Amino acid sequence: MGKKLNWNHINPWMENSAPGEEQDSPSMGHGNLPEAGAELEGVIEDVAFGGEGVLRHDNMVIFVPGVITGEHVRVRIAEVKKNFARAELVSILKAMPDRVDPRCPLFGECGGCQYQHMSYESQLLMKQKQVRDIFERIGGVDGNLVETVLPCPSPYNYRNRIMVRTQWNRDRREMAVGFLKYHSRLVVPVDECHIAEPELNEQLAEIRSNPSRRNGIKYVLRKFPEGWTLPRDSFFQNNFFLLPGMVDAVRQSLRDFAGRFLVDAYCGVGFFAIELAAEVEEFAGVEIDRMAIRAAEKNAADRQISNGHFVEGATETMLPRLMEKFPPVETTVVLDPPRRGIDPSAVEFLKRVGPGQILYVSCHPATQARDVATFCADGQYRVHSVKPMDMFPQTQHVECLADLRLAH
Numbered sequence: 001m002g003k004k005l006n007w008n009h010i011n012p013w014m015e016n017s018a019p020g021e022e023q024d025s026p027s028m029g030h031g032n033l034p035e036a037g038a039e040l041e042g043v044i045e046d047v048a049f050g051g052e053g054v055l056r057h058d059n060m061v062i063f064v065p066g067v068i069t070g071e072h073v074r075v076r077i078a079e080v081k082k083n084f085a086r087a088e089l090v091s092i093l094k095a096m097p098d099r100v101d102p103r104c105p106l107f108g109e110c111g112g113c114q115y116q117h118m119s120y121e122s123q124l125l126m127k128q129k130q131v132r133d134i135f136e137r138i139g140g141v142d143g144n145l146v147e148t149v150l151p152c153p154s155p156y157n158y159r160n161r162i163m164v165r166t167q168w169n170r171d172r173r174e175m176a177v178g179f180l181k182y183h184s185r186l187v188v189p190v191d192e193c194h195i196a197e198p199e200l201n202e203q204l205a206e207i208r209s210n211p212s213r214r215n216g217i218k219y220v221l222r223k224f225p226e227g228w229t230l231p232r233d234s235f236f237q238n239n240f241f242l243l244p245g246m247v248d249a250v251r252q253s254l255r256d257f258a259g260r261f262l263v264d265a266y267c268g269v270g271f272f273a274i275e276l277a278a279e280v281e282e283f284a285g286v287e288i289d290r291m292a293i294r295a296a297e298k299n300a301a302d303r304q305i306s307n308g309h310f311v312e313g314a315t316e317t318m319l320p321r322l323m324e325k326f327p328p329v330e331t332t333v334v335l336d337p338p339r340r341g342i343d344p345s346a347v348e349f350l351k352r353v354g355p356g357q358i359l360y361v362s363c364h365p366a367t368q369a370r371d372v373a374t375f376c377a378d379g380q381y382r383v384h385s386v387k388p389m390d391m392f393p394q395t396q397h398v399e400c401l402a403d404l405r406l407a408h
């Protein structure tokens with residue numbers, strides 16, 4: 001018997017097409033490919049990075065949300081593109097043993113989480129495989145160098161920052177406050193976010209009791225880290241529970257290389273530089289957000305840390321000045337850029353100077369793997385290890401630490 005899902009009441013993709021919008025369908029020249037609305041069955045062969053299961057039908061890839069590798073499912077085609085199709089899950093004919101009940105009643109509708117239907121252990125194994133695949137495919141890295149995923153001690157109620165928005169719901173004649181729906185610009189009203197810290201849900205309840213009357217208002221709800229000065233709009237890692245594990249992973253890599261000097265690029269409020277200051281003779285941090293740099297100076301002073309300094313500016317502009325005073329081969333450069341990755345000019349500069357170790361932390365494995373490939377091109381750097389860390393349980397996201405060393 002097929003197991004009934006709470007995912008099957010939605011058809012997230014169809015809502016994206018305006019009425020009358022031309023659909024790229026089989027009748028438009030795709031031979032015998034399935035049409036939108038057609039139902040078919042098959043076994044999920046993989047869950048791709050991003051959270052969707054892969055089903056193959058007549059050499060066509062069909063993406064299906066809310067499934068687990070190995071599950072036998074019935075799906076309904078929602079949208080046919082040139083090289084792939086998207087489908088909604090109709091029923092699960094044979095579930096995998098690691099399927100669990102999602103904690104959130106909005107799972108499948110809200111776009112925030114992708115994996116609440118999988119046991120946490122199985123999420124970790126899957127993310128390891130996804131990171132491995134990405135680093136092999138984009139980074140040209142030996143997949144055996146990708147380690148197991150560091151688990152989060154709190155797989156729910158861990159996020160210390162969320163953003164909700166308002167949207168007028170004409171049918172219900174009320175202001176919805178919540179997250180964007182799966183693959184849609186519509187807002188799903190949210191009473192409680194199960195991956196957010198409880199304090200944020202209290203803030204959310206307050207907003208919902210008296211929401212702005214204006215459409216499209218975004219509210220950032222935040223819990224601030226204890227013991228750190230953090231300006232309202234500056235970045236901080238969004239999961240306090242895994243922070244010690246994350247710092248430990250970076251520290252172990254630094255120790256293993258025995259770097260004497262440290263450059264913390266994209267340093268925010270000085271997090272890595274301050275946590276690692278005791279490991280090195282001298283450090284320097286660079287960050288583009290002026291308020292964050294002032295906070296980094298205060299965070300260091302509050303801890304009587306005086307073996308380094310912070311400068312405001314773009315990494316790509318300031319790196320030459322920061323690296324000038326450190327002997328490159330004895331220097332570790334921590335890179336923790338935004339999702340888009342590192343500016344090509346900064347990669348080029350680092351390759352020219354050649355720091356002995358590059359510790360690249362990122363929440364976007366694809367851009368990270370791309371940059372790693374550039375560092376390793378021509379054999380200048382080699383990947384020592386890639387450590388995935390589950391800073392974002394229940395979601396498609398994963399943080400990774402790539403440890404690169406000069407090859408010669």
Ligand SMILES: C[S@@+](CC[C@H](N)C(=O)[O-])C[C@H]1O[C@@H](n2cnc3c(N)ncnc32)[C@H](O)[C@@H]1O
Pocket residue numbers: 234235236237265266267268269270271272286287288289292313314315316336337338
């Ligand atoms: C992922 S956060 C990392 C922050 C910090 N390492 C931490 O752990 O809290 C990326 C940071 O890079 C900063 N940033 C963005 N573009 C930059 C650039 N071109 N140069 C320097 N910093 C930049 C952002 O302001 C943000 O603080």
